[in-house]
Amino acid sequence: MEIVYQQEQDLTVKDFTELLISSTLGERRPVNEPERIEEMLRHANLTVTARHNGKLVGVSRSLTDWVYATYLSDLAVHIEYQHKGIGKELIRRTKMLAPKSNVILLSAPAAVDYYPKIGMTHHAHAFWLRDLKELK
Template sequence: MSSSLTYQAEPELDPKDFQKLLIASTLGERRPVEDLERLEKMLVNADLILTARKDGELIGIARSISDHCYSTYLSDLAVHSDYQKLGIGKMLVKLTKAAFPLANLILLSAPKAVAYYPKIGMKKHEHCYLSVPEDPIY
């Protein structure tokens, strides 16, 4: 029996499937996986949700927010640990870029993935700043 790998846009992705994948990919270490309501809002407010499925099972996701013409923020790129290093993440990044061809693609790397992005052709930007919710702005 052959296995099937498919990529598709899934704007109605089930938050429970998203939660399971985040945990299985280790991205769950930095996402609010215990808060299903928040995960649902993350999905509902995304401009683009691309998925990879193998035999129907969710094994990859690229979730982005975009103005469609200048900048696209790839806020989540996750591939199930059992399927990493097979080109699935790279294909999800390519499909994200193709969806908004005029936009710059921007992301914040997970610590474990810092070495990955240069390998697929992305450039490190040294002028990025971050303010987490508990940080005050003076």
């Protein structure tokens, strides 16, 4: 099975949404808000895709300054293509495109055990602010 990896800046809302749903990330992403998905894609400045026969089967969508921090905000692999090294390769290619930068991500609960297996370090000092009302 040949998977083609590439940096893409014009990923469509339809392709991205379908991949999120088929990867099980759809339950934690605004897949029913196409305008929001469009903004997510537009503001990402490093998107790496994996395609099989032209079909989008994986994506790494990041925001980066290229030299210090790369926030990998979405790592999604179609459920039928999981456990084939595609996610790891998407992370590797993301890091290759911003080699001086640290790749940082928030894991989905089901993937917490995956990242250490591929060599990523768990960091216990991450924090999350979802809503400004929570700030005291």
